[in-house]
Amino acid sequence: MNKKGVEGALARGVEILDGFLPLKSWLYFPVLYSACVWAVRRVFDYRDRILAWQVWLDPEFVRTKPDEFILHFFSGDEALGREYADELTRGDLRTLRAAFPALYPIFGLEDAFLTALFKAEIESADYRGIVVEFASRTSKARDDIQPAAANPDFWKALELIGMEAASLGLHLLKDEDVQNMIIALVKKPASISPTIPPDA
Amino acid sequence: MKRKLFPVAALALVFILSGACLPHLRKAKQFYAEGQDQARVFRTAAAVASWKRALDEAECECRRKPSAQAFTIKGLAETNLGRWREAEASFLKAFSLGYEPGEAWASDVALAGLAASFEELGLEAPALRIYAQLLDKSAFKPVLMTAAEKRTNLVLARAAGLDPEEKSRTLAGLTKALDRLLDRDFACGLFHYLHAQVDGHIGDLRRSYEEAVIAHELGLPSEKISRDNDNQLIYCYDKLKETLPAAESKAFASAHSGWTKKWGWRDARTPAWKKD
Numbered sequence: 001m002n003k004k005g006v007e008g009a010l011a012r013g014v015e016i017l018d019g020f021l022p023l024k025s026w027l028y029f030p031v032l033y034s035a036c037v038w039a040v041r042r043v044f045d046y047r048d049r050i051l052a053w054q055v056w057l058d059p060e061f062v063r064t065k066p067d068e069f070i071l072h073f074f075s076g077d078e079a080l081g082r083e084y085a086d087e088l089t090r091g092d093l094r095t096l097r098a099a100f101p102a103l104y105p106i107f108g109l110e111d112a113f114l115t116a117l118f119k120a121e122i123e124s125a126d127y128r129g130i131v132v133e134f135a136s137r138t139s140k141a142r143d144d145i146q147p148a149a150a151n152p153d154f155w156k157a158l159e160l161i162g163m164e165a166a167s168l169g170l171h172l173l174k175d176e177d178v179q180n181m182i183i184a185l186v187k188k189p190a191s192i193s194p195t196i197p198p199d200a
Numbered sequence: 201m202k203r204k205l206f207p208v209a210a211l212a213l214v215f216i217l218s219g220a221c222l223p224h225l226r227k228a229k230q231f232y233a234e235g236q237d238q239a240r241v242f243r244t245a246a247a248v249a250s251w252k253r254a255l256d257e258a259e260c261e262c263r264r265k266p267s268a269q270a271f272t273i274k275g276l277a278e279t280n281l282g283r284w285r286e287a288e289a290s291f292l293k294a295f296s297l298g299y300e301p302g303e304a305w306a307s308d309v310a311l312a313g314l315a316a317s318f319e320e321l322g323l324e325a326p327a328l329r330i331y332a333q334l335l336d337k338s339a340f341k342p343v344l345m346t347a348a349e350k351r352t353n354l355v356l357a358r359a360a361g362l363d364p365e366e367k368s369r370t371l372a373g374l375t376k377a378l379d380r381l382l383d384r385d386f387a388c389g390l391f392h393y394l395h396a397q398v399d400g401h402i403g404d405l406r407r408s409y410e411e412a413v414i415a416h417e418l419g420l421p422s423e424k425i426s427r428d429n430d431n432q433l434i435y436c437y438d439k440l441k442e443t444l445p446a447a448e449s450k451a452f453a454s455a456h457s458g459w460t461k462k463w464g465w466r467d468a469r470t471p472a473w474k475k476d
Contacts, residue, residue: 064356066401
């Protein structure tokens with residue numbers, strides 16, 4: 001495995017994204033990380049996969065889940081179970097149901113883009129922060145990614161970055177290492193603006 | 201000479217006019233389809249522009265040669281542009297004109313569009329009736345799948361606010377409707393997925409598990425539904441293991457292990473797409 005090579009491929013990815021998403025550097029990490037996830041799995045219908053998170057925002061999909069399923073979701077996840085222990089003990093389904101549409105796509109469906117978009121909150125175990133931020137941040141991401149998503153070259157470029165990184169042994173790196181590598185690269189260039197969403 | 205020329209000119213005029221009429225409907229369909237393609241890849245502005253052009257062409261066709269198909273396309277374009285009231289009127293006009301033999305698919309599409317308009321306008325009861333009608337009668341699979349998903353979601357959302365007895369009756373009715381769909385098309389993974397969801401609400405976790413297994417085997421239309429189906433399997437597995445008698449629980453765990461091995465899961469509760 002060529003770690004330097006992978007890093008080089010991802011650095012080129014950051015440069016390319018700078019061209020497609022000017023002044024939207026907070027999107028580089030989620031876009032590049034989700035491209036890496038699919039590259040490792042050798043799935044290259046990037047456009048559908050990376051934009052799948054937008055479909056997962058569909059409220060119809062989550063609003064009908066039974067109470068038991070929601071309780072199982074919260075109590076089945078160690079970290080969420082700890083955070084929402086009081087609500088679980090009290091059987092406060094109102095709060096759990098309100099948090100479910102934000103947390104289920106990230107922790108239940110494990111969407112790579114959303115996981116990266118809320119990495120800071122996930123790392124600091126600020127799950128309630130995700131619930132508060134979810135609607136505004138995903139809506140901002142949807143607006144900001146739209147112009148690039150309409151350009152077929154954007155997807156072609158992402159595919160090439162993913163394929164190059166995969167051919168150099170991306171799959172041998174730990175998920176955490178890949179995330180840190182991309183974050184370090186995104187932070188590197190002086191010209192790049194903050195890596196957190198403007199409204200966050 | 202003039203007399204001789206008149207029929208030829210008239211014929212040419214009829215030909216030109218019919219030629220001019222025909223492209224409006226064809227163009228409307230073409231622009232509408234383009235809009236759908238653009239919307240699928242989130243090119244919203246381009247999609248809206250295409251639907252507006254489809255609407256212009258459909259309106260031309262409706263003025264020149266009103267037909268059920270022309271009003272259906274007009275209604276579909278209006279639906280996508282969020283003009284629900286106009287869409288409702290267009291679909292109703294389409295039905296008043298009547299469809300030609302062989303246009304049953306267009307009639308079903310118009311009905312599904314009408315139901316979506318009703319739903320958006322907050323008229324859930326008539327929307328539900330239309331979806332139920334489509335589920336009984338339509339032979340057009342895309343419409344059938346949309347109607348099944350929409351109706352199931354609407355009924356489940358409504359059932360949440362009902363008292364237990366009423367809820368149980370409502371869910372039983374929904375199960376019967378899904379059973380009928382499966383009788384007609386057992387190979388549709390989406391119908392099994394919806395059945396598994398409803399069984400989960402009823403508390404029949406054994407049936408829910410079985411339906412989710414069949415859905416997994418037959419394939420599902422999207423990653424979203426596929427992952428949610430896997431989560432339903434895990435939920436049922438956990439609950440059944442807790443509640444089944446010891447011997448039965450062991451046999452169940454062994455059968456589950458067989459399926460998950462076949463699907464490449466890392467263990468009984470970890471599908472391949474889940475992180476360790």
